[in-house]
Amino acid sequence: MSKTVSLVEVGPRDGLQNEPEIISSADKIALIEKMYAAGLRRFEVASFVHPKRVPQMADAEAVIAGLPNQEDASYIGLCLNKRGVLRALATRENGQRGVDEVGCVVVASDTFGQKNQGQTIDEGITESQEMIRFAKAEGMIGQVTISAAFGCPFEGDVPVQRVIDIAKAMVDAEPTEIAIADTIGVGVPQQMHDIVGALREIVPVEIPLRAHLHDTRNTGIANAWAAVEAGVETLDSSLGGLGGCPFAPNATGNIATEDLVYLLDKSGVTHGVDLDRAIECNHWFATIMGRELPSLVARAA
DSSP states (O other): OOSBOEEEEOIIIIITTTOSSOOOHHHHHHHHHHHHHTTOOEEEEEEOOOTTTOGGGTTHHHHHHTSOOOTTOEEEEEOSSHHHHHHHHHTTOTTOOOOSEEEEEEESOHHHHHHHHSOOHHHHHHHHHHHHHHHHHTTOEEEEEEETSSOBTTTBOOOHHHHHHHHHHHHTTOOSOEEEEETTSOOOHHHHHHHHHHHHHHSOTTSOEEEEEBOTTSOHHHHHHHHHHHTOOEEEEBGGGOOOOTTSTTOOOBOBHHHHHHHHHHTTOBOOOOHHHHHHHHHHHHHHHTSOOSOHHHHHO
């Protein structure tokens, strides 16, 4: 089991993408600044998708243009196709900092993949391979998430072997990281151990593993601990437990950053995030959202 893990704050993108009320670019930037002050160093800041499909992300370029230029921070832009990579590259023009990482997605379900990004599994693999190679050739980091790796809202259970086959195909593109996502929050700890164990047999050790977890069925934090036990190097979380997918019915938020930090603190796992400052950010952002956020630790504080 790793005694050190890194965290990715996905609140600015995945946490907000399903919110019906548009959050201002200034508030999104302030959220990133406050979570940086709390110790986060890696952020999923926006997705390069059509604004009609995900209106909350219509200001992607404006948010990225206002990001704090911290040398030790890394900013991720989610890209579902090569047009997204071109938009990511454009954020780095004219001396701008822009995004540092292109985050690609392969959905482990044909039905969900077609609804989410208009791609079958095979099409998603081919597109993501090309995107990673293109991004790396242009001096950017290219990484990939295998989405719906624990289950699909339309097809049900996803076989572990399917996740392994996708990972094998993606290894050929030499991504800097492979993430597995429980997009709809159906996974349990035994699945995490099974999937990570199988991945570690075929993914080279120089390609780290990341876990992206949702808490739809109240198993997200348990799955995060199972991921740590299984040797996953990086965990995604969202301030306050915000989140959801516009194309996954009834899917709820990500695991909360504050809840995850509390778990890791009490378990002796190093991660670099200050819990008190994260809770302060939660209480501030609740005023922006106009409601209490789901995180249990922040409510208990």
